[in-house]
Amino acid sequence: MSARLVVLVSGGGTNLQAILDACASGRLDASVVAVFSDRAGAFGLERARRADVPAIHAPYSPFSTKRGGAGRAAYDAALAVRVEAMRPDLVVLAGFMRILSPAFVGRFSGRLINLHPALPGAFPGTRAIERALAAAQAGDLHETGVMVHHVIPEVDAGPVIAQATVPVAASDTLDSLAPRIHAVEHELLVTAIAQLVHSRGRTTSKELS
């Protein structure tokens, strides 16, 4: 049975698009059953709608303690219930720019993966490409990269599923480096999902035999 993917995004969703395209072409034996975003204007939601995938805006603002809401843990708990309702085999964080609480991470343990535009241990958090570029421009770095990893409570860390290096030169600019990183991550994310979906298929057929 084709794997059910739920994808969480906050921005443009080019990685979501790579997944949607891989599902449509048959490269992935999977389908995206829902896309969630904390940002209403995330173009990733529009990409989902165009692919006839439920596009769900899950704003943090009603939970913000500044507005009398119940806070981050309550937001994550509510999001977890909505994600679980989609019966995902795999939850993919593809540019979802909120840090998920340990309770969320624990609930989806083993089926929650994240894409990060840096190598393991390097530049966790936001603006990883910009920080790698600054290090390269200072002469301190000659390669950066991309990784896909299982999610643990620590940000942009956890057992690595796939990684790829991208050379970076002091002469690079954001306009020259970012597209190279993005091209690699589009490919790597699909490869990592294929690996997980494929091993899940093997487990399922073993269980059935």
Ligand code: GAR
């Ligand atoms: C990607 O570069 C992804 O690696 C990064 O957000 C971007 C989303 O792009 N994620 C992180 O930095 C996680 N810490 P997209 O919306 O075009 O897929």
